Amino acid sequence: MSARMYRVWKLPLLLVLLLTWGCGDAGTSPPGAGDDGGTTLEPPGDGDQDPSGPEAPEPEVPETFEFSSPAIVGDQVYVANRTLDAVAIIDSQSLAVRAVPVGREPSQVVAPPDDGGAGARVMVLNQGDSTLSLLDPQGGPSLHLPIVPNANRLAISASGRYGVAWYDSEEDGPIGDLSALSVVSTRGSFDVAVGFRVREVLFDGPGERAVVVSDDGVSVLELEAIDADRFVAPRLLTPDEFAQVEPEELRLHLAPDGDTLVAWSPLHPFLFVSELEADRRYAIYLGAVPTGAALSADRLVVALPEVDQLVVLSLPDGPDEVRLAQEALGLWGEEGFVPPLPEDAAEPDLGLESLLLPVGGLGSVVLSEDASAGLVFTTRPEVRDAVVVDFLAEELREVRFEKEVIGVFPDVDGSTFLVVHPRRPGSRQGLTPSDPEFIERSHGFSVLAMASAQTRLVLTELAIARAVLFAPSIGPSSVYLSFEPPAPGEAERAAHREVVRVNLTSFSNDVFSLASLPQGMGLIPQTGRIYIDQSHPRGRITFVMASTGERETVTGFQLNAGIE
Numbered sequence: 001m002s003a004r005m006y007r008v009w010k011l012p013l014l015l016v017l018l019l020t021w022g023c024g025d026a027g028t029s030p031p032g033a034g035d036d037g038g039t040t041l042e043p044p045g046d047g048d049q050d051p052s053g054p055e056a057p058e059p060e061v062p063e064t065f066e067f068s069s070p071a072i073v074g075d076q077v078y079v080a081n082r083t084l085d086a087v088a089i090i091d092s093q094s095l096a097v098r099a100v101p102v103g104r105e106p107s108q109v110v111a112p113p114d115d116g117g118a119g120a121r122v123m124v125l126n127q128g129d130s131t132l133s134l135l136d137p138q139g140g141p142s143l144h145l146p147i148v149p150n151a152n153r154l155a156i157s158a159s160g161r162y163g164v165a166w167y168d169s170e171e172d173g174p175i176g177d178l179s180a181l182s183v184v185s186t187r188g189s190f191d192v193a194v195g196f197r198v199r200e201v202l203f204d205g206p207g208e209r210a211v212v213v214s215d216d217g218v219s220v221l222e223l224e225a226i227d228a229d230r231f232v233a234p235r236l237l238t239p240d241e242f243a244q245v246e247p248e249e250l251r252l253h254l255a256p257d258g259d260t261l262v263a264w265s266p267l268h269p270f271l272f273v274s275e276l277e278a279d280r281r282y283a284i285y286l287g288a289v290p291t292g293a294a295l296s297a298d299r300l301v302v303a304l305p306e307v308d309q310l311v312v313l314s315l316p317d318g319p320d321e322v323r324l325a326q327e328a329l330g331l332w333g334e335e336g337f338v339p340p341l342p343e344d345a346a347e348p349d350l351g352l353e354s355l356l357l358p359v360g361g362l363g364s365v366v367l368s369e370d371a372s373a374g375l376v377f378t379t380r381p382e383v384r385d386a387v388v389v390d391f392l393a394e395e396l397r398e399v400r401f402e403k404e405v406i407g408v409f410p411d412v413d414g415s416t417f418l419v420v421h422p423r424r425p426g427s428r429q430g431l432t433p434s435d436p437e438f439i440e441r442s443h444g445f446s447v448l449a450m451a452s453a454q455t456r457l458v459l460t461e462l463a464i465a466r467a468v469l470f471a472p473s474i475g476p477s478s479v480y481l482s483f484e485p486p487a488p489g490e491a492e493r494a495a496h497r498e499v500v501r502v503n504l505t506s507f508s509n510d511v512f513s514l515a516s517l518p519q520g521m522g523l524i525p526q527t528g529r530i531y532i533d534q535s536h537p538r539g540r541i542t543f544v545m546a547s548t549g550e551r552e553t554v555t556g557f558q559l560n561a562g563i564e
Contacts, residue, residue, distance in 0.1 A: 071109040079533065093527055105128030121134040131147060148177050149177065165182045199248075238283070262315070287348060308356065309357060311352050322351050363379075365377075385401075416471065443463045458509070460483065470523060518532050523546070540554070540555045
């Protein structure tokens with residue numbers, strides 16, 4: 001198919017909202033404003049790139065924002081307790097606390113998304129004795145199993161029945177095995193030898209297959225079949241004619257069916273597709289080098305800034321259909337890829353479904369969880385335009401932000417995108433919020449509301465560390481956010497302990513202060529509460545009713561003596 005041009009709408013005038021930090025008028029600076037506060041978040045890579053030069057665009061690496069710490073099952077919050085070698089389980093409604101013993105120095109607690117299924121477990125990585133604890137959310141007995149020595153990473157399948165623990169050489173701590181991992185379930189713990197330097201573990205939708213990504217390729221683990229220690233040889237990620245492509249340079253996306261694995265490199269204008277069940281590998285030609293991609297549900301989108309296009313593929317069948325179309329067009333033969341003829345090179349028919357973007361040079365893309373909407377943008381500081389894609393209405397909308405973009409956080413249904421901005425160097429002393437320099441020298445974020453087709457800029461004193469979007473079925477949506485902690489040697493400010501809530505309907509905001517520095521934040525869907533885990537020697541967690549802002553705090557759960 002040829003490129004499809006969607007309708008393009010121009011967004012209304014950008015509205016700017018400055019956080020007033022609870023008092024004063026709109027021109028009042030937040031506490032501590034004036035001199036350089038916090039650190040500047042600079043996107044890696046492409047800041048020095050000349051967009052008009054002959055070099056191919058570099059891959060864009062937007063900032064990612066991970067919401068760490070506790071694990072959530074229903075209305076229960078599980079928090080690792082390194083002091084007592086236990087996990088504190090807090091009821092987010094009654095605030096009752098109980099503790100369950102685990103191994104030594106528990107460092108990570110993970111739970112399956114959406115509570116998993118029958119037989120799901122909460123899993124705890126104990127780095128002090130290289131064990132993994134499996135906790136039954138229904139109150140059954142716990143299991144404590146050995147894992148590979150010095151494992152420091154843990155991932156859990158969607159079913160909650162299987163966990164994979166491995167050593168990540170990028171993490172600090174004692175050195176572990178670079179080519180082995182442990183697969184853990186209620187049936188036991190089994191060591192599996194894989195490729196060199198495990199980088200990532202991907203799971204299929206049902207949570208029955210794991211794909212282990214290493215520098216040597218991928219090892220495919222059929223989790224139900226692993227009942228003893230074994231070796232699972234890594235597979236190549238490219239067909240034979242692309243043997244020169246190094247596995248470590250590839251970015252991977254696993255389709256929900258767990259059988260279709262798509263890889264791309266910022267150095268090659270191809271997608272590399274693996275059908276894992278059939279052990280089949282093939283490539284499809286993109287016509288330009290990709291710099292960013294996103295997968296959500298069954299939709300994969302790939303950004304091609306050299307040609308200002310966004311390629312759209314439906315998984316699992318889309319890549320195979322494109323390959324057949326390209327073979328029919330003569331782009332692939334017995335010897336491999338056949339480049340388009342010079343007379344066809346200007347506008348070649350590549351058999352791809354692609355969107356022609358109204359803004360040039362956009363190399364990053366983010367999708368909503370349901371894949372109904374996406375935002376195409378760039379982390380290059382000189383470009384502040386972006387394109388919103390409504391896949392259901394088949395429309396493109398151009399939007400311009402007042403500040404450069406370093407990361408985007410979408411909500412579930414694509415109705416709201418939170419766009420994070422960095423500050424530029426320089427003092428704000430003597431400036432007012434109406435001065436362009438004040439905006440440039442402030443941290444901030446924009447809220448992009450799809451329904452109203454408007455963006456709102458919120459300026460903040462410090463860099464954003466965590467954000468949680470709350471979108472109830474009835475009532476206004478809101479976003480909660482907290483900020484980076486003080487850097488080593490930096491004096492703590494009042495703003496370091498503050499949490500901001502922004503109403504996404506009225507765009508009013510309020511700020512409340514915590515008694516301790518926040519270190520983790522997330523949503524408890526079953527109760528509609530936000531948890532805020534804080535740095536405190538005895539343990540402290542605050543629960544916020546997301547719709548009203550009402551707060552309750554539990555302190556001292558790290559010293560709870562009622563260990564079962």
